[in-house]
Amino acid sequence: MVHEARVRVRYAETDQMGVVYHSNYVIWMEVGRVELLRAIGFTYKEMESDGIHLPVAEVKCRFKASALYDDQVVIRTRMLNLRGFLIHFGYDILREDGTLLAEGESVHIVVNRDMQKMSLPDKYMVPFRKAMGG
Amino acid sequence: MVHEARVRVRYAETDQMGVVYHSNYVIWMEVGRVELLRAIGFTYKEMESDGIHLPVAEVKCRFKASALYDDQVVIRTRMLNLRGFLIHFGYDILREDGTLLAEGESVHIVVNRDMQKMSLPDKYMVPFRKAMGG
Amino acid sequence: MVHEARVRVRYAETDQMGVVYHSNYVIWMEVGRVELLRAIGFTYKEMESDGIHLPVAEVKCRFKASALYDDQVVIRTRMLNLRGFLIHFGYDILREDGTLLAEGESVHIVVNRDMQKMSLPDKYMVPFRKAMGG
Amino acid sequence: MVHEARVRVRYAETDQMGVVYHSNYVIWMEVGRVELLRAIGFTYKEMESDGIHLPVAEVKCRFKASALYDDQVVIRTRMLNLRGFLIHFGYDILREDGTLLAEGESVHIVVNRDMQKMSLPDKYMVPFRKAMGG
Numbered sequence: 001m002v003h004e005a006r007v008r009v010r011y012a013e014t015d016q017m018g019v020v021y022h023s024n025y026v027i028w029m030e031v032g033r034v035e036l037l038r039a040i041g042f043t044y045k046e047m048e049s050d051g052i053h054l055p056v057a058e059v060k061c062r063f064k065a066s067a068l069y070d071d072q073v074v075i076r077t078r079m080l081n082l083r084g085f086l087i088h089f090g091y092d093i094l095r096e097d098g099t100l101l102a103e104g105e106s107v108h109i110v111v112n113r114d115m116q117k118m119s120l121p122d123k124y125m126v127p128f129r130k131a132m133g134g
Numbered sequence: 135m136v137h138e139a140r141v142r143v144r145y146a147e148t149d150q151m152g153v154v155y156h157s158n159y160v161i162w163m164e165v166g167r168v169e170l171l172r173a174i175g176f177t178y179k180e181m182e183s184d185g186i187h188l189p190v191a192e193v194k195c196r197f198k199a200s201a202l203y204d205d206q207v208v209i210r211t212r213m214l215n216l217r218g219f220l221i222h223f224g225y226d227i228l229r230e231d232g233t234l235l236a237e238g239e240s241v242h243i244v245v246n247r248d249m250q251k252m253s254l255p256d257k258y259m260v261p262f263r264k265a266m267g268g
Numbered sequence: 269m270v271h272e273a274r275v276r277v278r279y280a281e282t283d284q285m286g287v288v289y290h291s292n293y294v295i296w297m298e299v300g301r302v303e304l305l306r307a308i309g310f311t312y313k314e315m316e317s318d319g320i321h322l323p324v325a326e327v328k329c330r331f332k333a334s335a336l337y338d339d340q341v342v343i344r345t346r347m348l349n350l351r352g353f354l355i356h357f358g359y360d361i362l363r364e365d366g367t368l369l370a371e372g373e374s375v376h377i378v379v380n381r382d383m384q385k386m387s388l389p390d391k392y393m394v395p396f397r398k399a400m401g402g
Numbered sequence: 403m404v405h406e407a408r409v410r411v412r413y414a415e416t417d418q419m420g421v422v423y424h425s426n427y428v429i430w431m432e433v434g435r436v437e438l439l440r441a442i443g444f445t446y447k448e449m450e451s452d453g454i455h456l457p458v459a460e461v462k463c464r465f466k467a468s469a470l471y472d473d474q475v476v477i478r479t480r481m482l483n484l485r486g487f488l489i490h491f492g493y494d495i496l497r498e499d500g501t502l503l504a505e506g507e508s509v510h511i512v513v514n515r516d517m518q519k520m521s522l523p524d525k526y527m528v529p530f531r532k533a534m535g536g
Contacts, residue, residue: 010299012155015146015149016149016150016151016152021145022428022457023425030280034278045337069150156323157292160291161291161414168413179472182471190331193328200323203450204447279423280417280425283413284416287418291414337418
């Protein structure tokens with residue numbers, strides 16, 4: 001399953017090269033991830049209320065073309081892997097016309113409120129697995 | 135007492151007009167405020183550990199000239215008022231050569247962990263008053 | 269005329285008090301303003317292509333309640349004034365349930381590419397005036 | 403040659419987990435890189451005035467421990483490679499007490515104002531090579 005989220009580029013996100021500053025793609029990856037979770041049936045907010053957090057262990061992004069001010073940017077997010085305490089997401093970030101702007105990946109650790117690794121309870125494991133298979 | 139803090143403009147803080155995006159001045163005001171507290175004898179981190187928070191009730195900023203990438207920006211912070219539950223700071227933001235870039239103000243409410251208004255304990259009231267008078 | 273834009277609070281916009289960091293409201297005001305322009309018939313991007321810029325001369329914001337992670341935030345933007353080289357916008361920022369989170373204002377100067385004050389050409393003046401009257 | 407730059411964690415950089423939001427490390431990597439250039443004899447601002455830009459082609463970051471509000475963070479930057487149009491930097495980001503917080507890498511393309519690949523002129527190539535060897 002691939003989920004598509006959209007963001008409109010804000011002026012605040014541009015830099016003096018006239019394009020989007022690169023760290024904003026990492027924030028957009030978060031937007032894509034959060035919307036993927038909403039699409040598979042729960043919210044990250046709800047997970048946090050249940051005492052489960054997904055801090056980022058690793059993030060990478062390869063930049064192919066520049067997003068410009070006011071562009072409608074499409075974030076295609078998919079789950080790449082779910083093994084033990086680790087969840088792995090992949091992202092394609094595109095301009096509305098289909099131009100690939102960037103490819104990203106993020107790896108997250110499942111932890112409790114005290115930042116100790118934990119297994120996902122079924123409530124979350126089941127939709128995650130479905131997202132993997134779909 | 136006026137305290138001077140310095141920040142170097144980051145590329146991330148510029149926008150496609152080739153100048154610093156205006157919301158960053160509000161973040162610099164926070165830097166100035168936090169360094170003023172350090173200069174008068176404590177840290178905002180310590181205040182928070184003591185269960186005292188200073189959320190922003192109001193902020194304003196008038197922009198006079200543009201900060202540019204890699205500029206050394208000087209933030210001159212002073213306490214304007216301290217009355218009841220309210221603390222009022224003023225800021226002059228300048229380029230290193232003395233050009234005034236912006237003037238700002240912020241009003242903060244003194245609250246406890248449950249966001250209820252509280253009076254500042256002497257530990258903090260005394261240095262704050264000294265900063266006012268100085 | 270009042271225009272409503274919506275943003276979903278990003279995790280990146282929260283701070284360690286567990287609420288949205290205040291400078292983000294200034295960015296949301298930009299979102300509201302840009303969407304108001306789109307609603308009255310043009311884009312800020314187009315204005316910039318025509319060599320017309322609206323840098324911020326003054327911004328203020330009063331904070332009433334806190335936006336939380338994942339909230340749908342509504343930005344109600346209206347034009348308050350348009351006189352000579354100055355354009356004045358007002359903003360109400362609300363939680364989806366109608367709670368007022370913040371009230372803001374921004375004043376902008378109409379300038380050309382060389383940052384010299386200029387009058388708005390009719391192409392833009394006409395819809396702006398309509399937005400004022402409506 | 404390894405260059406050390408320092409940043410103080412801003413409240414704006416924290417998130418509701420009570421730690422620094424991860425995209426800020428990417429901005430700190432920029433700070434480290436820019437200060438490395440200053441240390442080897444020129445500024446990135448000067449490069450841009452000479453029509454040479456170093457947009458980011460790839461960035462990655464592995465997170466080991468969390469930076470906290472008000473921490474003094476040390477960014478150790480070194481050049482990993484310089485080949486053809488590509489420049490490769492590595493970063494260790496540490497808390498002041500030496501705890502490793504994150505390891506990062508970034509790859510940059512040397513381009514001119516029209517975003518076409520170009521070779522670095524000697525003015526910049528010589529100090530870059532020295533930084534590699536040292």
